[in-house]
Amino acid sequence: MTLEEATKTSGFKNQRHKSIVNVMFTSYQVKSRVSQVLKGYALTPEQFNVLRILKGSAPNPLCVKEIAGRLIERNSNVPRIADRLELKKLVKRSVSTEDRRETLMQITAAGINLLEAASQALESEQNLMVALSEEKAAILNQLLEEMLQE
Amino acid sequence: MTLEEATKTSGFKNQRHKSIVNVMFTSYQVKSRVSQVLKGYALTPEQFNVLRILKGSAPNPLCVKEIAGRLIERNSNVPRIADRLELKKLVKRSVSTEDRRETLMQITAAGINLLEAASQALESEQNLMVALSEEKAAILNQLLEEMLQE
DNA sequence: GAACGATATATGTACATACATGTATATTAA
């Protein structure tokens, strides 16, 4: 499905205006496909990202602030995502002894197992999600980064 | 802020993998900037989009299904967005006489006024949001559309 | 070391998405 079909709109003021809508549309499509794959593991994209960040630092725990700082969506409410992950026993929480204000989070063995299975599923779907050559993907990345400069 | 700074990640498996994260990151940044501008008009991006769609068909009303079909985010819950717009008297709802299952929505004069003011504000911020030439924006659009093909 | 301001996290509320289910109306089939 193309952007125009999706929004039933053909009148963009200019290419830059179209880029704004296009980036949001493409992001939505990609995120939907990611969500579908993760649903098989009962994970939301946000929960998956928190697990991924925690695995990156395992076996060392990370504090909530550190996790929030690595998420794309900066206003994600890490304590509440953590609530759900803890209920599923995918992470453990503890109070830092160095700074008792900090809540440390650590991925559990069950969390690592689930994350690895989900990651593998996502990886094998990547070809379906991005129909671009490496060369074109590199150009796309360049343009996306340029887009946000001021 | 670049993608790598934002996510504190430098290890993408390949350019296509990076494109996935990059599209979501750029979309989030753009949507945040749009939200900021719209906040001055007490509108969320979703409310703005519904108003924009209704203005496109004004003075003819549209049914809920039709509006939902034109939104990027397909699972948006139009009745609830409509609730909020109606509270602010920006839209009117009525039952269709042709098919009493349908709820017709129509933008009010107040809705048109607010939409036009907000649109103008967004337009004048567009240069801040998209730091691309028209030529590069056209290439970006081409690549984004190619990305989703199967 | 007590008071003050800063910081880390938690929590409350409004809005939104994702999806299941309920309800009214329309359409189709028997």
Place this chain on the structure above:
DNA sequence: TTAATATACATGTATGTACATATATCGTTC
């Protein structure tokens, strides 16, 4: 024409974002 099915919308629940505020702890200053 009635019964079954489909459609359009509304509503309930779980999850998440955005943002304001509360609470505990830390660091600093007097």
